[in-house]
Amino acid sequence: MVKAIFTASPSALLRAASAAADPVGFFTSKAVTQRPVVLHFPGLGRVVFHGTSSAARDILTAPTQGCRAPLPNPVEPVVGPASLILLSGERHRRERALLTPAFHGEQIKSYAEVIASATAEQIRQLCPGDSVDVYALAVDITLDVAVRVVFGVADPARRMRYRQAVKDLLAANTAPLMLVPALRREVGGAGPWAKLLRLRDGLDRLLSEEVTQRRPPNPPGGDMLGLLLSATDESGRGRTDAETLDQLRTLLAAGHETTASSLTWALYHVYRDDTVRARINAELSGSSTPSDITALPYLGAVIKEVLRMHPPVPIVLRRLTAPLTVDGVTHPPGRVVGVALYALHFNPEIWPEPHRFDPDRFLTHRPTPFEYAPFGGGHRRCIGAAFATSELAIALGTILTLLDLRMPHRGAGAPVPRSVARGIAVTPADPIRLDVTARRSPGPP
CATH class of the missing domain: 3.30.43.20 (Uridine Diphospho-n-acetylenolpyruvylglucosamine Reductase; domain 2)
Known part of the structure; x- marks a missing residue:
């Protein structure tokens, strides 16, 4: 190889x-x-x-029977072989059907308050005079959203454990391991591959604790984990524990990193253009709830344009x-x-x-x-596309509502940063920073 x-x-x-x-x-x-x-x-x-x-x-x-997911895949060490991303044929169809209830329109609407709350908490510590690394902030927001939405975890300390476990695992999936599958082997329990497996096992222990607490006779809950555990196929069969862990890792890891990339680019363009920002703020002034934000036409157009220029x-x-x-x-x-x-x-x-x-x-x-496909298309189109665009709108709207930020002059006048692969997604090659100029009084949304 x-x-x-x-x-x-x-x-x-x-x-x-x-x-x-x-x-x-x-x-x-x-x-x-x-x-x-x-x-x-x-x-x-x-x-x-x-x-x-x-x-x-x-x-x-292309017909489903005429193509399949290309393997090996750079994300396989993180998400696992049963991830929807890697499946093909009947297994892909079945797993997609099992996941679909978690991404229905009404279900996505129920996550709106959670997304707004997670975003507000992550920016709460920012004060006038601070300089913000936009990508780092976007990762913290989207990963916290993922932990809350998937598991409904209320305890801040436990959410922190999840976030750190996911960050450590993704950092261990280095470019050589992603790009050269032949390197994915242990050498006496040491080396990069052995480290990645240990970190994945650590995350799996956290996930297994949640799964065990939700298994019958305990109530499943109304979050994604509850829906995943209660879903069954046409024959009444659900997932095995191993399959469940692979899907949970996919939702936590792959889902948050791509959205963090898009949120980074969105903040870059919004704070680079005063006119764009003023138009969004005008729309936000008439919004009373996080769900209202997702229906704002110009904000929605901004997100679409971000995804056109910067598909994650x-x-x-x-x-x-x-x-x-x-x-x-x-x-x-x-x-x-x-x-x-x-x-x-x-x-x-x-x-x-x-x-x-x-x-x-x-x-x-x-x-x-076939002109615009930031989430792919056909039978393999990203199942989380609607959730991702909703999360982007609410996170961006919440930041604009609660903070006044400014792009340094040198950043506003510079060319658009070059795009480079970082982990699963494509992000700006150079750090994007914004300065905090003021905090706004909490209010709608």
């Missing part, structure tokens, strides 16, 4: 390095909107990326199990094909002036699922 990495042609290795260093620049300057681009990924081998809306349609609507996971991959014609190119079984979301989302034929942050475009144009 490692040998295959180095047997790729020099040009292929150069393309891969360019894509890793500057994915936005690579996929928007290499004319992927006109022709496929081939990259080599460790473990996956040759991956053919397409960037047109017609290619996105072909890939995202900017590639959508399928491994073919049957031939598939993509934009006129027929790919054989076994090949991995992908949609390059940067190419799609920055295509000037779809998005005029694509490098300009312009939320109004979403107030006047409703793109198709």
Whole structure:
């Protein structure tokens, strides 16, 4: 497997390095909107990326029996083999059906107050004169939301244990372990892989305690864990304990990191543009509850534009199990094909002036699922998409309501930071900082 990495042609290795260093620049300057681009990924081998809306349609609507999740996956060490992200075929269909009740519209609405409360608590200690690392703040908010929403944990000390356990586990999943599966082996109980397994076991002990407390005859509760434990398939069968742990790790780890990336970019753009911020504040002045925030049209357009320019996971991959014609190119079984979301989302034929942050475009144009796909699409579209957009709106609205922040002058006038992979998601290459200028009196929302 490692040998295959180095047997790729020099040009292929150069393309891969360019894509890793500057994915936005690579996929928007290499004319992927006109022709496929081939990259080599460790473990996956040759991956053919397409960037047109017609290619996105072909890939995202490919029959379930004709494709599967590409493995190995960089997140597998954290989420586990039974994670929805990694499953295919009937197992994927069944697990998705079991998870769906936790993400129904009315259920998502019930989380609104929790999201607002978690956000307010995380920014409570900020005072005028403080300088805030935006990504660190976003991680604290989204991870606290995940712990509260998934488990309904009220005890602050226990929530802190969860947050630290998840942070430690994600930090242990280093780039070499993510990108070179051959390194995922123990050497006498020592080394990076052994450390990751110990940290995963530690998180699993916390999770197992919660699961045990919720098993019959104890009441399941109305949070996500309660719904996960009570869900059964058509035959009346639920999940095994191992399957439950894998889904819980997925919700805690993968779910919060991608949303933290999006919240970071949202705060960057909102505090970079006085006009955008003023329009959001005008909408917020008429909102009385966290649920109201999710229905604000301009704030919703801001979030959509953030996700257009900065999709947290900017590639959508399928491994073919049957031939598939993509934009006129027929790919054989076994090949991995992908949609390059940067190419799609920055295509000037779809998005005029694509490098300009312009939320109004979403107030006047409703793109198709094959022009705009920040959460993927088809039968593998992110099951938490609606929850993520709701969380982004409430967290951003709560911050704007409770704090006055300012971007330093040098940041406001600088080019948009380069995007780089950090863990599961793509984040700004350089730290984004905001200065706290004042606290506002608590009020609606």
